[in-house]
Amino acid sequence: MKPSNVRRILVALDASPHSDAALQEAAAMAASLHAELTGIFVLDSELLRLSALPAASETGLTSAQHRPLNPESMTRALRLQADRARRTLEATARRHRLEASFQLLQGNVLAEILSAARQTDLLALGVVGQMNVTRHRMGSTVRGVAAGAGCSILLQSPGTREGHAIVAVFGESEHAQQTLALAWQLASWRGAELVVLLDAAQQKADALETAARSQLDASEARDVPVRFETIGDFATLKGALRRLGGNLLLIPGDSHLIEGRQDELCTLDVPVLLARAAAD
Amino acid sequence: MVQLKLEPSDLFTPCPLDSLAFTSTEELPDAEAIVGQERALEAIGFGLGIRSQGFNLYALGPPGSGRHSIVQQLVRERAATEAVPADYCYIFNFTAPNKPDVLTLPAGRGGELARDMAQLVDELRSVVPEALESDEYRARRQEFEEIFREKQGGAFEELQANAEAQDVRLLRTPAGFAFAPMQQGEVIDPEAYNRLPEAEQKAIEERVEKLQEQLDALIQQMPRWRREMQQQIRALNRDVVMSVVGQLIGELRLKYGELEEVLEYLDLVQTDIVDHADEFGHQEEGMPMLAGMLMGEKEQSAPFMNRYQVNVLIDNGAREGAPVVVLDNPTFQNLVGTVEHQVQLGALITDFTMIRPGALHEANGGYLILDARKLLMQPYAYEGLMRMLRAREVTIESLGQALSLMSTVSLEPERIPLDIKVVLVGDRTLYYLLCQYDEDFNDLFKVAADFDDQMDRIPDNTGRLASYLATFVRRENLRHLDAGGVGRVIEYASRMVSDAEKLSTRFGRIADILREADHRALEAGNGTIGAGDVQGAIDAREQRHARIRERLLESTLRGTLLVSTEGSAVGQINGLSVMQLGEHAFGHPARITARVRMGRGEVVDIEREVELGGPLHSKGVMILSGYLGGRYCQENPLSLQASLVFEQSYGGVDGDSASAAELIALLSALAGLPIRQSLAITGSINQLGQIQPIGGVNEKIEGFFDLCANHEGGLTGDQGVVIPRANVKHLCLRQDVVAAAERGEFHLYAIETADEGLSLFTGLDAGSRDDTGAYPAGTVNQMIETRLTAMAEAAEKRARELSGR
Structure with a gap:
């Protein structure tokens, strides 16, 4: 089996706990896949513009106090966040013995991330930003990225569980092979069990298992223990994941299972990797 | 005339072997040790x-x-025999929580x-998290x-929609929210904004x-909603935990059904x-705190669970009968317990599981035996004991608390009712001092068990002493005595109390002699302890203490201390003094001299005069004046x-046992008659000239x-x-003295006047x-x-001359 072609990993940083967690996962993955790691931080141009307006003010989230805004203080606050993000990136890279680069961008956050994502194979980010007060579990930027990016996306959810297995969904989809290849590579590196969830909604489980086995048999290393389970919909996926104690879930980015359920991915309690075959 | 000289048989009362109906103590059965x-x-x-x-005991002796x-x-x-x-x-x-x-x-x-x-705690540790998972x-x-x-998201989304409808967007800033006016889907450019007509800007x-006002209201609502959610979750936790805990505790309730106190505790x-x-x-979530890292996670989570532990202060489960506690080191804390x-x-922490019992707790319902002297030597221990006995409760407190020296908050364990009998063992002096100075003592220690130090030397008692010896050597695994x-040993017991008609009951000292005699028997290869071994032990003991006695004797023999044992002299006599050094006493002769001249009747x-004599000695000397006046000068003044x-006495003397010697020396000086230096005398005298016993x-x-x-x-x-x-x-003299008396080389005289x-x-x-009232000549x-008459006349004549002149 040919290895996954994930060579560049980009992590979108916003100095929030979720983005820190995404960074940890991305760094671990970069180490296992021998990929480049790049962190980006976007200075939000909308905020900078807002702060330059006369009479602009912000309301504290917990204190409900009003504070006048100005471009200097806003720039300083954003740069402080960027600094913190850079330091975290550097410290994490050192821990994983990685080379990591940091880019400070400015502009519309979504647009800049999507633009940067074009140059990468995998984009990692926390599912929510600094503060999420809406009903959505997934922040608006993340939703935009998930919908718009062409690369694989790693979504770091809150309350990540301490499971061990790498869980991959295998079914009738364009990115299924890439998903399995990536999952195998990660499981092999981490010495973890690989659990393949056969998505039997459109094809019979036996046929899928045969296909998956033949793909895995093509790889030289047979040191990864593999287990097969059958699922049919999102609910069975969720149940299986909890039962198995997954450490990471890989789903083909085009799987029917997640159509319109992106928000629910955040309730799975494990990082989710939406795998897409790289453009090249 | 009464025979003054004593027979050798008066000097020592031997224990006749035929009065002992055995040849070895081996034949004697074990007897009561008392x-x-x-x-x-x-x-x-x-x-x-x-x-x-209040009927506690003091064993004095x-x-x-x-x-x-x-x-x-x-x-x-x-x-x-007690419960x-x-x-x-x-x-x-x-x-x-600070009052367990x-x-x-x-x-x-x-x-x-x-x-x-x-x-239960172990089970709760797994069952409760399981229920919560x-x-x-x-x-x-x-x-x-x-x-x-x-609730929260809906309100925000509504606010967002409301804003969007007015071309305003709710943006998140690093520290909160801000409203941004929009233009063509983007935040309005500041320059464009400034170009807007003033009216529009104002709008x-x-x-x-x-x-903004709506946002403020919303933010203020949020804590309330959060509280509501937390309350609901708490109520849910209660329900879930109640269902599992109720079952576990229910089992305990059945087990302890008859114990009302336990049921109340289980409810709590x-x-x-x-x-x-x-x-x-939350036990296992999150990183351990610093304290946790230092102590391990178990200890860190322990403090909360500790509260469900039961600290068994006194466990009488394995006990038979009432407890008897002998406390060797009766400090305040050892008595009342400690926290x-x-x-x-770096901080000192405690809780009810660290309460430790004192001897009062351990002996509660039974007996506590203490040494009175040790108790009194420990600071506040006696006072604390009396306080608890009076209150009939034990309060566990530190000395600092008891003396109100500490004001920090500490545990105040509930008091435990005290039902105890205390036996203090001590000497007599302490007992009488306590009686005199501590009223509480009389109230709380109403029973005095007075141990005698002697008993009559009658066949019944010598028999019991022999039985005691038999029991003792068996218990101590010593050789038997023949x-x-x-x-x-019986003779020595008499000598211990210096009385031929009594026996000492201080068996501790007798036991020491026996142990030493056994050792000597072992070295001599004797199968039983014989009279020789016992005597050897007594002599060796005497010899070990004899350094000062020998020095004094040597000084006298070399003429440094002047004492004559031959010839005769006027106004000079041998008195006898006793020196007590610890448990050991010995006698030593001392020269007493008297000089007389004319004067006003003073002795x-x-x-x-030099403050080397005690009051008893002075009393003896003053009696002499009374005797002289009454006996010889009824008509004339004592002039x-x-x-x-006491010649060469530099350390002070007391007691009146030399008053007889002093009288004879004084009379010898008066009469100008030389007296025998080969005799020594001891005895006190009264005004009538009667000789009284001494120690x-x-x-x-x-x-x-x-x-x-x-x-x-x-x-x-x-x-x-x-x-x-x-x-x-009282005579129980050494064998060599008795032997010399038997040979006629040394004599003892007993006098009454x-x-x-x-x-x-x-x-x-x-x-x-x-008949004429005069003493016969010579x-x-x-x-x-x-x-004396001559002196009186001379004095009178001199007085007349003085007044005539």
Whole structure:
């Protein structure tokens, strides 16, 4: 089996706990896949513009106090966040013995991330930003990225569980092979069990298992223990994941299972990797 | 005339071997170990029997009289027949954690409850988190969180939509929210904004301000919604935990159904666990704190769970009978118990599980035996004991708390009712001092068990002493004594109390002699301890203490200390003194001299003038004036000035046992008659001239004997000691003294009057008044009277001359 072609990993940083967690996962993955790691931080141009307006003010989230805004203080606050993000990136890279680069961008956050994502194979980010007060579990930027990016996306959810297995969904989809290849590579590196969830909604489980086995048999290393389970919909996926104690879930980015359920991915309690075959 | 000289048989009362109906103590059965303490035994029996308040015991007596062992033996015998007292446990006080409660349980149930509670905590550790992880619980919890999210998210989304409709967007800033006016889907450019007509700017500002107000209201609502959610979750936790805890505690309720106190406690535990359900859920989450890293996670999570433990202070589960506690180191804290502390990150912490019992707790329901002297030597221990006995409660407190020196908050464990009998063992002085100075003592220690230090030397008692010896050597695994050995021990027991008609009951000292005699028998290869071994042990003991006695003797023999044992001299006599050094006493002769001249009837005690004489000695000397005046100068004034001195005495003398010697020296000086230096005399005198008994008679005689016997040439056959007749019954002299007396080389004289003494010392008749009221010529008394009359006349003549001039 040919290895996954994930060579560049980009992590979108916003100095929030979720983005820190995404960074940890991305760094671990970069180490296992021998990929480049790049962190980006976007200075939000909308905020900078807002702060330059006369009479602009912000309301504290917990204190409900009003504070006048100005471009200097806003720039300083954003740069402080960027600094913190850079330091975290550097410290994490050192821990994983990685080379990591940091880019400070400015502009519309979504647009800049999507633009940067074009140059990468995998984009990692926390599912929510600094503060999420809406009903959505997934922040608006993340939703935009998930919908718009062409690369694989790693979504770091809150309350990540301490499971061990790498869980991959295998079914009738364009990115299924890439998903399995990536999952195998990660499981092999981490010495973890690989659990393949056969998505039997459109094809019979036996046929899928045969296909998956033949793909895995093509790889030289047979040191990864593999287990097969059958699922049919999102609910069975969720149940299986909890039962198995997954450490990471890989789903083909085009799987029917997640159509319109992106928000629910955040309730799975494990990082989710939406795998897409790289453009090249 | 009465025979003054004593027969050798008067000097020592041997123990006739035929009075001992055995050849070795091996033949004697084990007997009651308590001999000669009937009074004390009766008092102890009464004291232990009566359970009323204040009937504690004080066993008083000299050391070595067996007080400790007898008291312990009797108390243990009694305690074995009494009921086992209850278990006492300290438990967490759920309303006032610094005041732990006491749980009183039937013996053995305390330990059982503690084990059950420990198991309950173990089960709770797994069962409660399990319940809080269950799908049912998670689903319901998520439901509440969803409701909160709906409420908060809905409100924000509504606000956002409302803003968007007015071309304003709600943006998140690094520290909160801000409203941004929009233009063509983007935040308006500041320059474009400034170009807007003022009216439009104002309109925008007003719109933003209104939205701002809505946002403020919303943010203020949020904590309330969050609280509501938390309350719901807490209620859910309670329900879930209640269902599992109720079942576990239900089992315990069945087990302890008859114990009302335990049921109440279990109710409190159940309520508390349910109230603190969160604590169980959060046990394993999150990183351990710094403290946790230093101590390991188990200790870190321990403090909360500690509250459900049961601290079994006193577990009487394995006990038979009532407890008997002998406390060797009766410090305040050892008596009342203590609250221990643990150092955690430099701070001292404690809780009810660190309460430790004191001897009062351990002996509660039974007996506590203490040494009075040790108790009094420990700061505040006696005072604390008396306070607790009076209050009939034990309060566990530190000395700092008891003395109000500490104001920090510490544990105040609930008091435990005290039902105890305390036996203090101590010497007599302490007992009488306590009686005199501490009123509480009289109230609280109503029973005195007075151990005697002697008993009558009658066949019954010698038999019991022999049985005691048999029992003792068996217990100590020593050789048995043959009849001679026993006899010698009996004789020594008499000598210990210096009385031929009594026996010492200080078996501690006798036991020491026996141990030493056994050692000597071993070295000599004797199968049994014979009289020789016993005597050897006694002599060796004497010899070990003999350094000062020998130095004094040597000084006298070399002429440094002037004492004559031969010839005769005027106004000079051998008195006898006793020196007491620790347990060891010995006698030594001292030269007493008297000088007389004309004067106003004073007898001067030089010892007193220089403050080397004690009051008793002065009293003896003053009596002499009374005797002289009454005996010789009824018609004339006593016109002499006499001085008396203990020669070469630099350390002070006391006691009136030399007053007889002083009188004879004084009379010799008056009459100008030389007196025998080969005799020594001891005895006190009264105003009527009667000789009264004194103490230490054996040591005094032996002291003079040693001096005479060690002189060059040895005993002359003329030497001896004059003693009061009332002291004859006290004679238990050394064998060498008795032997010398039997050979006629050393003599003992017993006198009843001063005249008898005078005759012995002068070799002349003392003389008594004839029908005319005069002393016959040539008698000592006549010479004295003549001299005194002459002095009186001379004094009168001199007085006349002085007044005539």
